[in-house]
Amino acid sequence: MNLYIKNGRVIDPAQSIDEVTDILVEDGVVKAIGKDLKIPAKIETIDATGLYVTPGLIDMHVHLRDPGLEYKEDIISGTKAAVAGGFTSVCCMPNTKPIVDNKAIASYIINKAKNHGFCNVFPIGAITQGLHGEYLSEMGELKESGCVAVSDDGKPVKNPELMRRALEYAKGMGIMVIAHSEELDLVGEGVMNEGFVSTDLGLKGIPRVAEDIAIARDVLLAEYTDSPLHIAHVSTKGSVEIIRAAKKRGVKVTCETAPHYFTLTDEAVRGYNTNAKMNPPLREEEDLKAIKAALKDGTIDCIATDHAPHHIDEKDIEFNQAMNGIIGLETSLPLSLELVRSKVLTVNQLVEKMSSNPSKILGFNRGSIATGMIGDLTIIDPDYEWVFDINSVSSKSKNSPWLGNKMKGRAVYTIVNGKIAYKAV
Amino acid sequence: MATFNHKHIIGLQDFSKEDLELLISTAESMREINNRLIKKVPTLRGKTIINLFYEASTRTRTSFEIAAKRLSADAVNITPSISSATKGETLSDTARNLLAMKPDIIVMRHAVSGAHNFLITKVNCAVVNAGDGAHEHPSQGLLDLLTIKDKFGKLDGLKVAIVGDVTHSRVARSDIFALTKMGSHVYLAGPPTMMPPKVENLGNVAVASSMKEAIQDADVVIMLRIQQERQGKTLMPNTREYSRYFGLNPENLKLAKPDAVVMHPGPINRGVEMSSYVADGDQSHVMKQVENGVAVRMAMLYHVSGGGETE
Numbered sequence: 001m002n003l004y005i006k007n008g009r010v011i012d013p014a015q016s017i018d019e020v021t022d023i024l025v026e027d028g029v030v031k032a033i034g035k036d037l038k039i040p041a042k043i044e045t046i047d048a049t050g051l052y053v054t055p056g057l058i059d060m061h062v063h064l065r066d067p068g069l070e071y072k073e074d075i076i077s078g079t080k081a082a083v084a085g086g087f088t089s090v091c092c093m094p095n096t097k098p099i100v101d102n103k104a105i106a107s108y109i110i111n112k113a114k115n116h117g118f119c120n121v122f123p124i125g126a127i128t129q130g131l132h133g134e135y136l137s138e139m140g141e142l143k144e145s146g147c148v149a150v151s152d153d154g155k156p157v158k159n160p161e162l163m164r165r166a167l168e169y170a171k172g173m174g175i176m177v178i179a180h181s182e183e184l185d186l187v188g189e190g191v192m193n194e195g196f197v198s199t200d201l202g203l204k205g206i207p208r209v210a211e212d213i214a215i216a217r218d219v220l221l222a223e224y225t226d227s228p229l230h231i232a233h234v235s236t237k238g239s240v241e242i243i244r245a246a247k248k249r250g251v252k253v254t255c256e257t258a259p260h261y262f263t264l265t266d267e268a269v270r271g272y273n274t275n276a277k278m279n280p281p282l283r284e285e286e287d288l289k290a291i292k293a294a295l296k297d298g299t300i301d302c303i304a305t306d307h308a309p310h311h312i313d314e315k316d317i318e319f320n321q322a323m324n325g326i327i328g329l330e331t332s333l334p335l336s337l338e339l340v341r342s343k344v345l346t347v348n349q350l351v352e353k354m355s356s357n358p359s360k361i362l363g364f365n366r367g368s369i370a371t372g373m374i375g376d377l378t379i380i381d382p383d384y385e386w387v388f389d390i391n392s393v394s395s396k397s398k399n400s401p402w403l404g405n406k407m408k409g410r411a412v413y414t415i416v417n418g419k420i421a422y423k424a425v
Numbered sequence: 426m427a428t429f430n431h432k433h434i435i436g437l438q439d440f441s442k443e444d445l446e447l448l449i450s451t452a453e454s455m456r457e458i459n460n461r462l463i464k465k466v467p468t469l470r471g472k473t474i475i476n477l478f479y480e481a482s483t484r485t486r487t488s489f490e491i492a493a494k495r496l497s498a499d500a501v502n503i504t505p506s507i508s509s510a511t512k513g514e515t516l517s518d519t520a521r522n523l524l525a526m527k528p529d530i531i532v533m534r535h536a537v538s539g540a541h542n543f544l545i546t547k548v549n550c551a552v553v554n555a556g557d558g559a560h561e562h563p564s565q566g567l568l569d570l571l572t573i574k575d576k577f578g579k580l581d582g583l584k585v586a587i588v589g590d591v592t593h594s595r596v597a598r599s600d601i602f603a604l605t606k607m608g609s610h611v612y613l614a615g616p617p618t619m620m621p622p623k624v625e626n627l628g629n630v631a632v633a634s635s636m637k638e639a640i641q642d643a644d645v646v647i648m649l650r651i652q653q654e655r656q657g658k659t660l661m662p663n664t665r666e667y668s669r670y671f672g673l674n675p676e677n678l679k680l681a682k683p684d685a686v687v688m689h690p691g692p693i694n695r696g697v698e699m700s701s702y703v704a705d706g707d708q709s710h711v712m713k714q715v716e717n718g719v720a721v722r723m724a725m726l727y728h729v730s731g732g733g734e735t736e
Contacts, residue, residue, distance in 0.1 A: 199621035200438075202538040202560030202598055272539030318516060318537040320558075 008048025056088025068097025086411025589649025
C-alpha cells in the first residue's frame with residue numbers, strides 16, 4: 001500500500017524539520033518528503049491540512065498483560081488502544097505470566113504482535129530471573145530474541161550489589177536497564193502519597209523520599225559503573241533534582257514520566273478513587289510543577305504511559321485492596337498536548353519526548369521521517385475535541401480517571417509500517 | 426427545628442456545625458430513655474439493622490446493638506473474620522447479599538479507610554460508620570462532644586489536648602473534625618513518628634512540641650490508645666519509654682486545669698498511655714463516654730432512619 005500525505009505540518013525534531021510539506025510512503029518506507037513530489041496517479045491520499053505529521057509515537061512503557069493475564073488486556077486489544085492513541089510502537093514490560101525472562105516468552109510476544117497486533121511491539125525482558133531479585137536473567141539471549149531493554153518494572157531490584165552487576169552485565173550485552181526505583185522499606189504498607197490528603201483520608205502514605213532515595217542509589221550505581229540507565233515513571237521533585245544534577249555530571253541517565261504525573265495530584269484520590277491509585281502514587285502540586293519544569297529543560301527525556309490495565313474486579317473494591325495503575329495509551333496524547341497549549345513545551349519538544357527520544361534511547365531506527373526510514377507516522381489534529389467515553393475505550397480494561405472527560409487533540413491517522421492502522425472517524 | 430439531610434453517616438467531616446448540634450441534642454433527649462425503668466421506645470419498630478463488624482469490637486458493637494434495641498429495631502450482628510473475608514467473599518458481594526434481605530441500616534466497622542465510601546456505591550440502605558481504618562469513627566467523635574458538653578455546657582473556646590498516635594487514629598480524626606467545627610482549640614501531642622504530615626491544616630489544630638505544652642491549662646485531655654498491631658515496629662522504642670513521655674499520670678495531669686476532664690476511647694492500655702490512678706480517678710470521664718455512646722448511637726440510628734417521633 002502506498003500513501004500520499006499532503007499539506008501537513010511535518011514535525012521531525014531529529015532532522016530539525018518543521019514545515020508544511022508532503023510525504024510519499026511506498027512499500028512501508030518513507031519514499032520522499034517535499035513539495036512537488038512525483039505522485040503515482042492512483043494513490044491513497046490524506047489531506048493533512050492543519051494537522052501535524054510526526055514520526056510515529058513510541059511508548060516505551062506499557063503493560064500488555066499477555067501472556068497470562070489476558071483478562072486485563074492482550075496484545076491485540078493493547079495494540080488497538082495504542083494505535084487509537086497515536087502510537088506506532090510500544091515496549092511492553094516483562095511482568096506477565098510467565099515472566100519475560102526467557103526466549104520463548106519474548107518470541108511468543110513478538111510473533112503474536114507480528115501476526116495479530118495493530119502496531120510494533122518490542123518486549124522488555126526481566127533484569128532478574130522471575131523478577132525475584134536474586135539472579136540475573138539471560139540478558140544476552142533476551143537481547144538476541146528481540147528484547148529492547150531489561151527491567152524488573154513493578155518492583156525495584158532491592159539488592160544494590162545485584163543492581164550494580166545488572167548495570168555492568170547489561171552494558172556488556174548492549175542492552176538498556178530500565179529502573180523501577182523504589183525503596184520498599186520506606187513504602188511499607190502505604191497506598192497513596194504521604195501528605196495532607198493521606199492525613200485527611202486516613203490512608204497510609206508513601207513518602208516521596210522512598211522514590212528519591214532509590215533513584216539516587218541507581219544513579220550513583222550507573223555513575224560508578226559508567227553504564228547507561230533509564231529511570232521509569234519519575235514522579236517527585238526530589239527525583240528530578242537528582243537526575244538533573246547527574247546529567248550535569250555526565251552520568252548516562254535518561255528518564256521518563258507519565259501523563260498522570262503532570263496532570264493530576266493526590267487530590268484526585270479524594271473519595272477513595274481507585275482510578276487515582278498508582279505506583280508511584282500521584283504526588284503534590286510542587287512535584288507536578290517540578291515535573292513540568294523538568295520536561296521543559298530536558299531533564300525528563302520521554303513521556304511514557306505506564307499503561308496498566310486492570311479488571312474492574314481489581315479496581316471496584318476497597319481502596320487498600322485495589323491494584324495500582326491506570327490505562328494510558330488512549331489519553332496520553334491529548335494530555336500531553338495540554339503541555340503545548342499551556343506553553344510548557346513546544347510541539348517539537350513534545351514530539352521529541354513521545355518519539356525521537358525514546359527511539360534514540362532504545363536505539364531504534366525510528367522516531368524520524370527521513371527518506372528510507374520505516375513508514376511509522378502519526379497524524380495529529382491538535383484541536384480535535386472528543387469525549388473519552390467508556391464505550392469507546394479500545395483497551396480491555398477501563399481503569400482511567402479520565403473516563404467521561406472531554407479531551408482535546410488526538411491522532412486522526414496512525415500509520416504503522418506504511419499502512420493505516422487507525423483512522424479516527 | 427433543624428433537619429438532618431444526610432442519608433448516611435460516614436464521617437463527621439461531612440457535617441456542618443448545625444448537623445453536629447442536632448445529633449448532640451437528639452442524643453441528649455435519647456439519654457432520658459436510657460434512664461427509664463422500661464428502656465424501650467417503639468420509634469424504629471419494624472426496622473432491620475445489620476451490625477457488620479469486620480474488626481473485633483466489644484464496646485462499639487454492643488453499644489450499637491443496645492441502641493438499636495432500645496429503639497425497638499431488630500438488630501443482627503455479623504462478624505466475618507478478617508481472614509475469611511480476604512480469601513472469600515468481597516465486601517461488595519457481602520453487601521449485596523445483605524441488601525437482598527432488605528435491611529434499613531447497615532452499621533459497619535472495617536479495617537480499611539474509605540470502606541464505607543465504597544459500600545454506599547453498592548447499597549441503597551442507610552450506612553453508618555462504626556469505624557473505618559484510620560479514617561473516621563463518627564459515633565466516638567459525637568460521644569466525645571456530648572461528654573465534654575455535659576461537663577462544660579459548651580464546646581466553644583475549650584482547649585482540648587489529644588495525645589498519642591494521631592496517624593493511625595480514626596478517633597483523632599473524628600474528634601478533630603468535630604471539635605474544631607464546634608469552636609474548640611485542639612492541641613495534638615505525640616512522638617513525631619505518630620503525627621501525620623500537615624495535620625495542622627485540618628483546621629484549628631496545633632501540634633504541640635511536647636505533651637506538657639499540649640495539656641498545659643487544657644480543659645479536656647483525650648488519650649489515644651497505642652495500637653501496636655496497627656503501627657508497625659518502628660514508631661517508638663518500647664511502651665516503657667512511650668509512657669514516660671506521652672503517658673498521662675497524676676503528676677502531669679496537674680498541668681491541666683483543675684477541673685479538666687480525662688477521656689479515652691478504650692480499651693485502655695493501663696500503664697502505657699494512662700496510669701490506673703488517672704483512669705480510675707475523679708477526673709476520668711471514660712465511663713461517662715461509654716454511657717453517652719448508647720445515646721449518641723440511638724440518635725444516629727434515629728436520624729438515618731428518617732427521624733420522626735421519639736415518643
